[in-house]
Each structure stands twice: as structure tokens, then as C-alpha cells.
Amino acid sequence: AQKITQTQPGMFVQEKEAVTLDCTYDTSDQSYGLFWYKQPSSGEMIFLIYQGSYDEQNATEGRYSLNFQKARKSANLVISASQLGDSAMYFCAMREGWPGGYNKLIFGAGTRLAVHP
Amino acid sequence: EAGVAQSPRYKIIEKRQSVAFWCNPISGHATLYWYQQILGQGPKLLIQFQNNGVVDDSQLPKDRFSAERLKGVDSTLKIQPAKLEDSAVYLCASSKGSVEFFGPGTRLTVL
Numbered sequence: 092a093q094k095i096t097q098t099q100p101g102m103f104v105q106e107k108e109a110v111t112l113d114c115t116y117d118t119s120d121q122s123y124g125l126f127w128y129k130q131p132s133s134g135e136m137i138f139l140i141y142q143g144s145y146d147e148q149n150a151t152e153g154r155y156s157l158n159f160q161k162a163r164k165s166a167n168l169v170i171s172a173s174q175l176g177d178s179a180m181y182f183c184a185m186r187e188g189w190p191g192g193y194n195k196l197i198f199g200a201g202t203r204l205a206v207h208p
Numbered sequence: 209e210a211g212v213a214q215s216p217r218y219k220i221i222e223k224r225q226s227v228a229f230w231c232n233p234i235s236g237h238a239t240l241y242w243y244q245q246i247l248g249q250g251p252k253l254l255i256q257f258q259n260n261g262v263v264d265d266s267q268l269p270k271d272r273f274s275a276e277r278l279k280g281v282d283s284t285l286k287i288q289p290a291k292l293e294d295s296a297v298y299l300c301a302s303s304k305g306s307v308e309f310f311g312p313g314t315r316l317t318v319l
């Protein structure tokens with residue numbers, strides 16, 4: 092069964108430094124997608140970045156990059172040059188049978204990131 | 209492009225009352241999702257629509273929850289009667305490809 096594990100309930104980082112949020116996953120499917128969402132205190136889930144299981148290059152989107160290690164089944168989010176506005180909950184999620192298909196998105200429990208000035 | 213719209217943003221009801229939430233997806237998005245997010249947890253899918261048909265409602269408590277998307281655009285989620293454990297944020301999302309975009313959510317408190 093598919094499962095997402097985020098082992099860091101909370102993380103602290105100094106402004107302008109880089110931070111890595113961990114995510115490991117479990118699936119028996121060969122085709123899947125991995126996603127990261129940010130949830131500020133306002134409650135909205137904001138899409139950040141995704142990686143397909145067949146993508147050879149690590150995904151990058153501005154200050155966000157996804158460190159995808161398929162053999163280790165990990166998909167860590169790296170935020171470079173942290174800003175105060177990055178303080179939020181971060182969720183890792185996976186969809187089997189991606190791309191295409193109608194399988195549901197499974198979320199981890201989240202990591203709360205606090206950026207200190 | 210307008211995002212996913214949801215209303216109301218907040219709702220407080222007493223147990224055994226009924227409540228309804230509304231969602232309008234991003235224009236052109238055929239797939240619509242309702243999630244329940246209990247405090248301290250990640251969102252859990254309740255129901256997924258493709259146009260006006262149900263794709264997955266395996267985790268929807270059908271004895272009290274119902275959802276519809278009659279014209280394949282906006283959708284309503286209803287709880288009747290509500291229980292204390294239904295207190296959560298109800299998130300609506302939509303997608304055209306494989307990435308889901310979420311609305312601001314409705315925070316439900318059941319007293």
C-alpha cells in the first residue's frame with residue numbers, strides 16, 4: 092500500500108539559509124508522482140513542485156528543488172535562501188499511476204517550518 | 209486565472225445539525241476533489257469527481273456525508289447529521305492535468 096512518511100514534525104532555519112525537509116515513500120507501483128505543498132496559517136494548500144518517477148533530472152522551481160533518490164525512495168524538498176514567508180506547514184504527497192489515471196493523492200503528516208530572522 | 213473558490217470560510221454548528229459547503233473549481237478543470245483535514249494531519253480524500261461522475265468515494269462516510277457535482281462545474285458537500293469528530297478543514301481542489309490546485313478551505317467546528 093502506498094504510504095508517505097515525514098519524520099520531522101518541526102524544523103527551524105535561519106533566514107537566508109537553506110533547509111531540507113525529508114520525505115520517504117512506499118509504493119509497489121513503477122509509475123508515480125511525488126508532490127510538495129505548502130500550507131500557511133491561512134489554510135490554503137499551495138502547490139510547490141512535483142517529480143515523476145521516470146524523470147531523470149531532479150525537479151527545480153525557483154528556490155525549491157526536489158532531491159529525488161529513487162533507490163532510497165526519498166523525495167526531499169530543499170528550500171534555498173529561506174525567507175520569513177516560508178514559515179508554514181509543508182506536505183509531501185504521492186499519486187500512483189502518474190501521470191494520467193485517477194488514483195488519489197496520499198499525503199504525509201507534514202513538517203512545520205519556522206524561519207527565524 | 210481565478211483559483212478554486214470555496215464558501216463559507218468558517219462554520220460553527222452544533223452536533224446533529226446539518227451543514228453544506230460549496231466549491232467552484234478553476235475554469236476548465238474536469239476533476240474536482242473534496243478533502244478532509246483534521247488538525248495536525250495531512251488532507252484525506254473524501255470524494256473525487258471527473259466531470260459530474262464519481263471516480264472515488266471509498267473514504268466518504270456515506271451514512272452522513274454526501275456530495276454532488278450536477279453540471280460538472282461547481283460542487284457541494286453536505287454533512288447530515290454532524291458529529292464532533294467532523295470538526296476539520298474541508299478542502300476543495302481541482303485539476304486539469306496531474307497537479308491539484310486547492311481552494312482556501314472551510315474550517316468547520318462542531319460543538
